[in-house]
Structure formats: C-alpha cells, structure tokens
Amino acid sequence: DAMVIQNPRYQVTQFGKPVTLSCSQTLNHNVMYWYQQKSSQAPKLLFHYYDKDFNNEADTPDNFQSRRPNTSFCFLDIRSPGLGDAAMYLCATSRGLSSGSISYEQYFGPGTRLTVT
C-alpha cells in the first residue's frame, strides 16, 4: 500500500542535542510538509517542499530546518531542541498539479513524538 512513513515513532533527545526526524513516502507526491502538533492543539505548518522548492512559514523558528534529498525522503532537523519543542511532528504529502497548484488532499504519516529531557 502506498503510504507515508515516519521514523522513529518515538524519539527522546536531550536539551540542546541536535535531532533529526525522518519521513518517507511511496505515493510519489511532489509536495511534502512538516507540521508540529502540541498536546490538544492543532497541527501547525512549519514548512513544505514543492519538489525541491523550500517554503518556510514566517513564524517557524530558525532552530528548525529541513532537507529533501529526493522525492521520497524528507528530514526535519532540530538544531538545539528546547523543552518547548516537545511535540508530535507530522509529515504529510500532497500531489502537485499540472497547473502548478497543489491538490487539496494531504496524506499524513503516523507522526514522531519527540520528548526533550
């Protein structure tokens, strides 16, 4: 089955220690997103890639960066995690359309729950 995979499902890191979260997809979608979701809150978009074009949200902290080496993989790097970065991190994909726009339907992975100690 085509899907969005996130590894690991649970990640524990120490305050200030860099951490990388991974996402892969077998849907062959052009667009990949990273969201942060804190407990009982809405998912908050951090950034997205349309193919190799990176789009950062204005309020995404500089502490968060992303890499997309190829269509299938996308990584979220947190350079110096703070206690406030503990959250569920969700990866999602969507189809880019021939018009250059993006399909409205997003497919989410199961998420990585990050704990910062």
Added chain:
Amino acid sequence: GQSLEQPSEVTAVEGAIVQINCTYQTSGFYGLSWYQQHDGGAPTFLSYNALDGLEETGRFSSFLSRSDSYGYLLLQELQMKDSASYFCAPNQGGKLIFGQGTELSVKP
C-alpha cells in the same frame, strides 16, 4: 489577520446527527477541508468544499458558504468509532491552516 473558530467539544449519542461549525477569516482562500484525528493518530482527510453547497460522502457531509466565511461538517448515524477530534482547515493553495479542533465524544 487570520482566524478560525470551531467549538472545542461536542457530545452526542450513538445514532444521532451532529453538526460541527467552522467560521474562518483568511487570505488566499481556495476551499475548506475537514480532517479527523483519533487520539494518538494522524489526521485523515474527510471532505473538501471548493464551491458553495453541500458535499456528501457516506455518513459525512460538508457545507460551505463563501459569502458567510462559514462551513460545517455533518455526521449522521453516529458510531462510537466517530469519537475523535475534527479539524476544519482552509486551503490556501495547498497550505492548510488548521482550526483548534472539535473533540467529539459519542456516548452509547
């Protein structure tokens, strides 16, 4: 600025009908999406309205009025498995801005 409002929680009984309202104020509006998220799970797509009117998908329907910046999700024949959080999310050209979510509890 941008704003989204939906009720924080709704309780209903099995077999009932429930409506979750969403009002929004956002720039670059393409349409309104609805997502379901079970506790600890990933959001899953339910419905989308690009145009005014009602979209029906099985037990779930969604409505949009662009002129009123308003939409709703209608869930019929409620089942226990429908207990989850429901998010409205205006589509800004492929970017979703999620509302705070409505936690639906379905009681026997």
